[in-house]
Amino acid sequence: QKEVEQDPGPLSVPEGAIVSLNCTYSNSAFQYFMWYRQYSRKGPELLMYTYSSGNKEDGRFTAQVDKSSKYISLFIRDSQPSDSATYLCAMSAWRGGGADGLTFGKGTHLIIQP
Amino acid sequence: GAVVSQHPSRVICKSGTSVKIECRSLDFQATTMFWYRQFPKKSLMLMATSNEGSKATYEQGVEKDKFLINHASLTLSTLTVTSAHPEDSSFYICSARATSGSRHEQYFGPGTRLTVT
Numbered sequence: 001q002k003e004v005e006q007d008p009g010p011l012s013v014p015e016g017a018i019v020s021l022n023c024t025y026s027n028s029a030f031q032y033f034m035w036y037r038q039y040s041r042k043g044p045e046l047l048m049y050t051y052s053s054g055n056k057e058d059g060r061f062t063a064q065v066d067k068s069s070k071y072i073s074l075f076i077r078d079s080q081p082s083d084s085a086t087y088l089c090a091m092s093a094w095r096g097g098g099a100d101g102l103t104f105g106k107g108t109h110l111i112i113q114p
Numbered sequence: 115g116a117v118v119s120q121h122p123s124r125v126i127c128k129s130g131t132s133v134k135i136e137c138r139s140l141d142f143q144a145t146t147m148f149w150y151r152q153f154p155k156k157s158l159m160l161m162a163t164s165n166e167g168s169k170a171t172y173e174q175g176v177e178k179d180k181f182l183i184n185h186a187s188l189t190l191s192t193l194t195v196t197s198a199h200p201e202d203s204s205f206y207i208c209s210a211r212a213t214s215g216s217r218h219e220q221y222f223g224p225g226t227r228l229t230v231t
Contacts, residue, residue: 032218043120043207043222044158088157092218098211099218101148101160101173 003027006089006105014113019076023089023105026070030091032099033065035074038086038107047087048074079112086110116142118210120223127198128231134194135226137208143188144210148220149181152205164191198230 006023013019021035032051036044048063050056050072056063064073072091076083086109090102117140127133137147145166150158162183163171170183180202182194191210195202205227209220 034219036222041205041225041227043118043224046219046221049219090158090220092220098146099220101150101163102158102209102220103160104157106157 003103004089004091004105007108008106010109010111012111012113013079015079015081017079017112019079019083019110019112020073021076021087021089021108021110022071022073024069024071025091025103027091027093027103028067028070029093030103031094032092033063033072034090034102035061035063036088036090038088040086044088044090081112081114084110084112116140116210116212116219116221118208118221118223120208120226122226123224124227124229126229126231129199130197132194132196133198133228134192135206135208135228137191137193137210137223139189139210139212139221142210142212144191144212145188146211147185147191148209148211149183149191149193150207150209152207152225154205158207195228198228200230203228203230 004025035048038044053067060077062075086107088107089105092100119138121136147164149161152158164185166185172178185191207225209222
């Protein structure tokens, strides 16, 4: 079993729809959870950062973390064609002095149809 | 968000030569930077953790003598791919950890595409 599981898609939805992306993980040591957006041949862009279980909202994005189920989600409201990209979940544990390097999911390729 | 730059963005080199990639945090100090590698249509894989003023920590399976990391200042880490081979061709991405209290976000550079011929 891989440490982080994420459906690679592609996931295709019509413009304006609510998008739901999620990841599961197996390592209970993970404490920091992030969602990144990556366009082709570019570096990942940080969208959301969460530390504890619960919800966090930022504009059209909502991140959810359920540590008991080892499950995290990212919701995108009012999706736009410009949201089309690969979305990567990432997480890390604590390693003396700070958060460890990130373990990434495979990434979900999202397509928003105009 | 914080800005991280990488240079060069793209490099082509001949087999057997060495290539140096720079990673800079432009508007914050980063005692810790990370180097990742990404193959086409694959996710990012952590290669090593770079700590300012000390030796880098390499992930299992990553050759430290092949991928030399130097973190000489709080804003600069370099990755040198020594004696490059075609199988080293990949997308190399660095990140810098911005630490504030309990927050430990990692901000990524734009990546360097290495092609070894």
